[in-house]
Amino acid sequence: xxxxxxxxxxxxxxxxxGIAQLAAQxxxxxxxxxxxxxxxxxxSSALGAFLDEGVRRxxxxxxxxxxxxxxxxxxxxxxxxxxxxxxxxxxSERRDVKLTLLAQVAxxxxxEAVITTNTSALSVSDLxxxxxxxxxxxxxxxxxxxxxxxIIEVVRAVQTAPELADRLADFARALGKEPVLVxxxxxxxxxxxxxxxxxxxxxxxxxxxxxxxDIDTALKLGLGYKLGPLELLDMIGLDVHEHATRSxxxxxxxxxxxxxxxxxxxxxxGILGNKSGAGFRGKENAR
Numbered sequence: 001x002x003x004x005x006x007x008x009x010x011x012x013x014x015x016x017x018g019i020a021q022l023a024a025q026x027x028x029x030x031x032x033x034x035x036x037x038x039x040x041x042x043x044s045s046a047l048g049a050f051l052d053e054g055v056r057r058x059x060x061x062x063x064x065x066x067x068x069x070x071x072x073x074x075x076x077x078x079x080x081x082x083x084x085x086x087x088x089x090x091x092s093e094r095r096d097v098k099l100t101l102l103a104q105v106a107x108x109x110x111x112e113a114v115i116t117t118n119t120s121a122l123s124v125s126d127l128x129x130x131x132x133x134x135x136x137x138x139x140x141x142x143x144x145x146x147x148x149x150x151i152i153e154v155v156r157a158v159q160t161a162p163e164l165a166d167r168l169a170d171f172a173r174a175l176g177k178e179p180v181l182v183x184x185x186x187x188x189x190x191x192x193x194x195x196x197x198x199x200x201x202x203x204x205x206x207x208x209x210x211x212x213x214d215i216d217t218a219l220k221l222g223l224g225y226k227l228g229p230l231e232l233l234d235m236i237g238l239d240v241h242e243h244a245t246r247s248x249x250x251x252x253x254x255x256x257x258x259x260x261x262x263x264x265x266x267x268x269x270g271i272l273g274n275k276s277g278a279g280f281r282g283k284e285n286a287r
Contacts, residue, residue, distance in 0.1 A: 009023070024072050033080070040075070102131055124155045139188070154169050154179050187244070
């Protein structure tokens with residue numbers, strides 16, 4: 001039996017779409033909240049296209065695709081979340097937006113509903129203050145692309161009830177993922193270790209230690225990584241990394257998290273990686 005059978009996802013962007021798919025695949029009834037119908041339709045279209053590719057590659061049957069889509073409903077009406085047993089917030093990484101939305105949703109769902117955030121950069125303990133009975137609040141940090149990445153960080157806020165972390169870990173396993181229970185600290189576990197590494201690579205590239213291609217080749221072959229660090233930055237978005245590492249720096253004042261000057265310059269210039277068509281390994285870069 002599923003730990004949570006009715007799931008609400010806040011946001012139908014890249015992460016929300018993947019999270020909704022995972023929950024539906026596991027057998028949950030999923031309601032996805034967006035701000036307008038155009039965003040609902042865009043999310044539904046992206047989800048359908050992702051599953052179509054799975055059908056084309058023989059990873060999922062057409063019947064299974066239809067089952068998954070039938071379990072997912074998009075809405076712009078917050079009242080449609082009233083019967084949710086689990087809420088997963090996956091909107092933009094802005095503290096004010098998240099706090100406002102979480103407070104609104106907490107006023108709609110039942111008092112026993114579990115509320116979580118997919119934030120990768122903000123304090124889960126801080127976001128928990130938006131929710132009455134914050135002991136039912138935690139982080140549920142998926143990685144992009146959510147349907148493919150096998151790890152989920154279950155983040156324990158200061159307020160999180162101990163048994164809730166175990167329930168969320170069980171839910172992650174029901175999604176076919178491996179849960180890792182972590183404290184609420186800047187970057188949690190994976191990004192806490194990853195961000196200084198990526199910052200060092202950016203600085204090394206700016207210092208002309210090697211070309212972008214050679215840096216990626218050296219670290220893939222030398223350390224056994226599937227992706228080179230600069231390829232990874234282009235994929236996740238330079239602006240996303242800049243925001244995350246700046247948030248960690250602001251919270252800790254640890255210079256390892258300080259965004260390198262080249263990163264700041266590239267983001268200011270709109271060179272954001274794959275999504276902008278230019279990055280460290282794209283058509284152009286800042287050097």
